[in-house]
Amino acid sequence: MSEIAKAARAYARAAFEVAEAKGQQAKWSEMLAFLAAVAADADMGRMIASPSISRDKLVELVLNVAQGRLSAEGENLVRLLGENARLDILPLVAVEFEELRRAREGRMDVRVVSAKPLSADEQSKLVDALGKRLGKVITLANEIDESLIGGAIVYAGDLVIDGSMRGRLQGLANAVVR
Template sequence: MSELATLARPYASAVFKRAKESASAARWSENLAFMSAVISSKEISVLVNNPKVKKDRLTGLLLDVSKGQIDNEGVNFLQLLVQNNRLALLPDIARLFEEQKAEDEGYIAVEVLTAFEFTNESQQKFAATLEKTLSKKVHMNVTLDKSLIGGVLVRAGDRVIDGSVRGQLQNLQKALL
């Protein structure tokens, strides 16, 4: 996975630079999210990973699927990735682009896994606490995960804060063994 991120980083940086130059970061976010979703779909990923499918045929198929969903720059980028055999990097490119965009805009995207639903008030308090801890404005994506038993698991970039009962039990198990 780190190898894919290493390969994806120059593409993400180039796209981010272009998005800054043309003041189109939001549009690039949409382009990359759509292209990433298409490439990640089961039906398309089979074709992308099949060496028997010719590049021009794959490009035509992807452009047909993407018609009206991505702009001309997105089309050019998609064609570049096909020609360089880098379509598999799209999810990593999209993720790295979003990280750079968040950094530039002064916030951090935070994935929060919780064992129980947050109330609006508790979510606001938790967000405020995270903002103090991370020293940045946070955009939280909260997901319910019953396997945590209790507590929360927070992923902010490459930082993980494990305040879950499951995590504490795993740490206790390691300490006892």
């Protein structure tokens, strides 16, 4: 894991602990989504990356843009990120926060890449099977990759299940080479 990802995860964890202690997970999700959008803006990104703009000015700018949309704790997070020259990781902090929230709520986003679109029945069966196996409420996103030939690859957190025809053929080719 990169240093940036580690830092984003640490800030997200701290924010999540504050949000959870106050029962404000949804409010924090909204605040972080807004801050992520602000930081992801092209003009704001250039200012954040500019060495000629002081950290204090950047914090002031972000807080002015977010006026009325942040709690006192949210403003403190912006100040802390600014002091540590980490405003650029706000989008990653928001993503990590949402992952922590989904995990706590027993939800998981699963990406299924298949050779052709999954039918509603196939999606339903897959959601049920994964939900039972992982013990979570599953939200499924289906992507199409015709190069898989057939079958599908399931990405659920750190779990990858390759049931694609391409994967099977690669497995056979590797076995023959040995």
